[in-house]
Amino acid sequence: QWQLVESGGGLVQPGGSLRLSCAASGFxxxxxxxxxxxxxxxxxxxxxxxxxxxGYSTNYAHFVKGRFTISRDNAKNTVYLQMNSLKPEDTAVxxxxxxxxxxxxxxxxxxxxWGQGTQVTVSS
Numbered sequence: 009q010w011q012l013v014e015s016g017g018g019l020v021q022p023g024g025s026l027r028l029s030c031a032a033s034g035f036x037x038x039x040x041x042x043x044x045x046x047x048x049x050x051x052x053x054x055x056x057x058x059x060x061x062x063g064y065s066t067n068y069a070h071f072v073k074g075r076f077t078i079s080r081d082n083a084k085n086t087v088y089l090q091m092n093s094l095k096p097e098d099t100a101v102x103x104x105x106x107x108x109x110x111x112x113x114x115x116x117x118x119x120x121x122w123g124q125g126t127q128v129t130v131s132s
Contacts, residue, residue: 051100
């Protein structure tokens with residue numbers, strides 16, 4: 009069974025950095041596209057970034073473009089989200105998800121497996 013486990017969240021000051029990890033088990037990452045999402049209290053879950061199964065294609069939400077970088081290490085079966093220049097509005101629970109397709113879906117509803125999430129809090 010596919011399983012995803014996020015880690016790396018925590019409390020960071022504005023302008024700081026964090027690296028989130030999404031470790032996969034039960035499948036290899038190149039079996040599907042992997043996305044990062046976030047959900048703040050009282051808000052809908054929104055897409056942050058996605059990487060295709062090959063790793064050659066990535067995309068980012070406009071509000072993180074230039075600050076966040078998604079990458080993958082197939083040897084470790086892990087996808088990362090490097091978050092720099094963090095802002096208070098980045099505070100949310102961050103989730104990774106896997107889609108049973110090569111390319112990133114256009115909607116969160118096309119992702120088949122989800123992790124449990126990791127809390128990111130940006131505050132001074």
